[in-house]
Amino acid sequence: MKAPVASRRDVLRVGAIGGALLIGASVAGCGLMRGDDDAVFTPNAFLRVDATGVSLLLPKTEMGQGVSTTIAMLVAEELNIAPSAIRIILPDGDADRFKPLDPATGGSTSVREVWKPLRQAGANARAALIEAAAHHWGVEAGTCVAKDGGVHHPPSGRALPYTELAPLAARRPLPENVPLKPAHAFTVIGKSQRRLDAAAKARGTATYGIDVARPGMRVATLAQAPAIGATLSGCDERAALAVRGVRQIVRGNDVLFVVADNYWAAKQGLEAAAPTWTAGTHAALDQVAIEGALAAACAQDGADAGTRGGDPGPALAHAARVVRADYTQSFLAHAAMEPLSCVIHVENGHATLWTGTQVPAAARQQAADALKFPLANVTVHTYLLGGGFGRRLETDMIARAAELGRQIDAPVKLIWSREEDVQHDMYRPAYHDRLEAALDASGRPVVWRHRIAGSSIMARLLADKFKGVDDDAIDGTVAPLYPVAQRRVTFRQVESGLSTGWWRGVGGLRTTFAVESFIDELAHAAGQDPVAYRRALIADARALGVLDLAAAKAGWGTPVAAGSGRGIAVLHLWDTYIAAVAEVTAVAGDDPRVTRVVAAVDCGQAINPAGIRAQVESGVLFAMAATLWGRITVAGGRVEQSNFHDYRVVRMDDAPVIETHIVSSDLSPGGLGEPPAAVIGPAIANALFAATGERRRNLPLLGSSA
Numbered sequence: 001m002k003a004p005v006a007s008r009r010d011v012l013r014v015g016a017i018g019g020a021l022l023i024g025a026s027v028a029g030c031g032l033m034r035g036d037d038d039a040v041f042t043p044n045a046f047l048r049v050d051a052t053g054v055s056l057l058l059p060k061t062e063m064g065q066g067v068s069t070t071i072a073m074l075v076a077e078e079l080n081i082a083p084s085a086i087r088i089i090l091p092d093g094d095a096d097r098f099k100p101l102d103p104a105t106g107g108s109t110s111v112r113e114v115w116k117p118l119r120q121a122g123a124n125a126r127a128a129l130i131e132a133a134a135h136h137w138g139v140e141a142g143t144c145v146a147k148d149g150g151v152h153h154p155p156s157g158r159a160l161p162y163t164e165l166a167p168l169a170a171r172r173p174l175p176e177n178v179p180l181k182p183a184h185a186f187t188v189i190g191k192s193q194r195r196l197d198a199a200a201k202a203r204g205t206a207t208y209g210i211d212v213a214r215p216g217m218r219v220a221t222l223a224q225a226p227a228i229g230a231t232l233s234g235c236d237e238r239a240a241l242a243v244r245g246v247r248q249i250v251r252g253n254d255v256l257f258v259v260a261d262n263y264w265a266a267k268q269g270l271e272a273a274a275p276t277w278t279a280g281t282h283a284a285l286d287q288v289a290i291e292g293a294l295a296a297a298c299a300q301d302g303a304d305a306g307t308r309g310g311d312p313g314p315a316l317a318h319a320a321r322v323v324r325a326d327y328t329q330s331f332l333a334h335a336a337m338e339p340l341s342c343v344i345h346v347e348n349g350h351a352t353l354w355t356g357t358q359v360p361a362a363a364r365q366q367a368a369d370a371l372k373f374p375l376a377n378v379t380v381h382t383y384l385l386g387g388g389f390g391r392r393l394e395t396d397m398i399a400r401a402a403e404l405g406r407q408i409d410a411p412v413k414l415i416w417s418r419e420e421d422v423q424h425d426m427y428r429p430a431y432h433d434r435l436e437a438a439l440d441a442s443g444r445p446v447v448w449r450h451r452i453a454g455s456s457i458m459a460r461l462l463a464d465k466f467k468g469v470d471d472d473a474i475d476g477t478v479a480p481l482y483p484v485a486q487r488r489v490t491f492r493q494v495e496s497g498l499s500t501g502w503w504r505g506v507g508g509l510r511t512t513f514a515v516e517s518f519i520d521e522l523a524h525a526a527g528q529d530p531v532a533y534r535r536a537l538i539a540d541a542r543a544l545g546v547l548d549l550a551a552a553k554a555g556w557g558t559p560v561a562a563g564s565g566r567g568i569a570v571l572h573l574w575d576t577y578i579a580a581v582a583e584v585t586a587v588a589g590d591d592p593r594v595t596r597v598v599a600a601v602d603c604g605q606a607i608n609p610a611g612i613r614a615q616v617e618s619g620v621l622f623a624m625a626a627t628l629w630g631r632i633t634v635a636g637g638r639v640e641q642s643n644f645h646d647y648r649v650v651r652m653d654d655a656p657v658i659e660t661h662i663v664s665s666d667l668s669p670g671g672l673g674e675p676p677a678a679v680i681g682p683a684i685a686n687a688l689f690a691a692t693g694e695r696r697r698n699l700p701l702l703g704s705s706a
Helices: 008-017 067-079 110-137 162-170 198-203 237-241 263-273 287-297 313-318 360-371 396-405 418-423 457-465 506-525 530-537 541-554 609-628 675-692
Strands: 021-023 047-050 053-057 086-090 145-147 150-153 158-161 218-224 232-234 246-251 255-260 303-308 322-329 341-347 350-355 378-382 412-415 431-439 445-454 486-493 564-573 576-585 593-602 657-662
Touching (some): 047 162, 067 086, 067 110, 110 150, 110 162, 150 162, 158 162, 255 396, 287 431, 313 431, 341 396, 350 360, 396 412, 445 506, 506 675, 541 657, 576 675, 609 657, 609 675
Antiparallel strands (some): 145 150, 303 486, 322 431, 431 445, 564 576
C-alpha cells in the first residue's frame, strides 16, 4: 500500500480539478469527500478509502513543523497500517468541514486538538472495515483482525485489503466511539518516523503557495507605504509600462501594484515606477520614543492581571531585601523563508484563491469581506507553507490580493519581495517588564510584583470587547512554577503605530525570558546555585523532572573551560514541560558564542520522537537568532531593516550542538512548536552571565549587526 510519488504536474492538476493538494500521491479518484461514489468509503471528514488506498485530509496546516506526519501516525496507529501508506491531502479552506476542530494552525495547539479526534476517526474506520469483511465472509467480527492494510480472518486464512473492502464498508452503518488502542499496544505512536514530506521537498516536487501557476496567469508585486500612515502621492506609470513584460499599473490609497508577465518584469517595473509617498501620520516616530513610552508605562501598575495576597507595594517598600530588574525585548519580524504570496482569480462574481495560510477559513472570510462577495462565492485552495511562525495567521496578504484581483481580468499571483515582507510585517510586539521581589532570610521570594507594558495583539483582535489585560502578554506570569505568597501581575497597553501580531511563542516566550532571567538573578542574589535554587522553589514534579534531567545531561556543576558558562531555564506552558541548559563561550575580541544546548522535554505522549527532536532544534535556532541579534527598529515612522543583511538569522557556523532528551510518558500530548523557542532565550542570557559576570537584560543580547 505504498503511495506513488506525485510529479509537480500531478500536484497542480489536483489543485485545478479537485481543489486539494496531495503530498506524495497520485491523482486517481479525486472526487474528494463527495460521498456519492459507492466505491469510496468516507467514514468521516478526515479519511477516505478507495481502490487507490487510504487518504488523509489534513485538518491542520503543514508549514514545516511536521504536523502532517504526526497526524498520519495517529490514523495509521488505529488503522494498523504504515504511515507511509497514507496519502496526505491539503483540503480547501472550508470552515465547516472539520467542525468542531478549528482548521487554524498556531499556538502549539494542533496535536493537542487532534490527538483524540483523529485516533477516533481511524478506530471507527478500522471497525467498519472489519465488520464489512466479517459480513462478507459470514463470520463474527471478533474473529477478524486488521493489519498490514487489510482485514484477516485467521481461522480460515482469508484476507482482503482495505482497497477491496471500501465499497462494502461504504454501504454499511458506521460504528461510533470504538475503543482506542491503549498505549501499551502502540506500534506506530512513540516510534521515530521519517517525515512523509521530506522526499518531495528535497527533490523539489513539493508545491508551496508561491509555486502555484494557473493558465493565463499574470504576476504582480507591490510597494506599500514605507512610513506608518503614509499614502501614495505619485508614480511614473509611463516608465513602468515601458518595461518589457509589464502589463498594468494599479494604484491604491497606500499601495502601488505592478502587473506583468513574470516576477522579474514586475519588479523592474516597480523600480521604474519610482512611487512617491506622503509623510505619514507617524513621521516623527522613532525607536527612542517607543522604548521611552514602554519604560514610562512600567513606572506604575497597569490593569490587574492577577493578584494574590493583596497589594505587594507596601511589603516591597518595607522589605529588608528587594531585588529589582527591568527587561526589554524588541519588535521582531517573522522572516519566513517563503515570502508572502497569493494567487487570485476574480470572475463572474466568484473568487478563487491559491495560497499558503495558517488560517484557511479566515483567509476565505477575508477575501469575501474585501470583495463584498457571499462566502459561498469564494474558494481557497491551501498549499504547503515555507514557514509561518504566526505571520500567516494574519490575512493582510489576502486583502491585498483581493484589492488587486478585482481589477485584473485574469488570474494574478501577487508576490511580496523580501523587503516588503520585512518592512510590512505584523511584528512581534516590543515589551518592557519590570520585576521586583522581596527575599526572606533564606533568599526565597515572599513578595513579587511584575509590571508588563507592550502592544496588545488581543486588543486589535477583540476590539471593543478587550477589557484591558492581554491574556497572551501575561501568559506564564500569573501562575508560574515558583509559588510566592504575595504576588501581583499587571499589564499596560502601549501602542506605537507599528502593527503587531503573533510570533512563535509570543506571550509565553517573552514572559519566560523575563521570569527565568529574574529567577536566575534571585538565585545569585541569594548566593545559591541556579539549579538548586529552582529545585527548592518548584513543587511541580514534572517540572522538577525536566530540570533535573537537563542539568544532569548537561553536566551541571562540572568544570567548564575558561571564559565559558552554563545557564538554565525551565517552563511549563502549552501543556508541555521543558528545561534547557545553554553553554556560552566568551572569547576576547569576538562575540560570545552558544556552543551547546541540552534540552529535556516532557510533552506527554511522544508521538514521533524524531519530530520532537526536530522541533527542539528548530525552536532553539529560531529563538537563538532573536535572542542574540533580532531587532526591528523604527526611524522617521519607517522600519529600518529590510533583508537578512540587517535582520540576521542563525547561520550554519553559528549553530550549536543540540541534544534532546525526551521523558517517557503516556499522558495526553502537549504542544511543541513554541516551548523550545521560549526556553532558549533566558538559558542563553543566564549562560552569558555565568561566562562573563555581566547581566544583560535587553534583547537582543549582542545587538542587531549582521
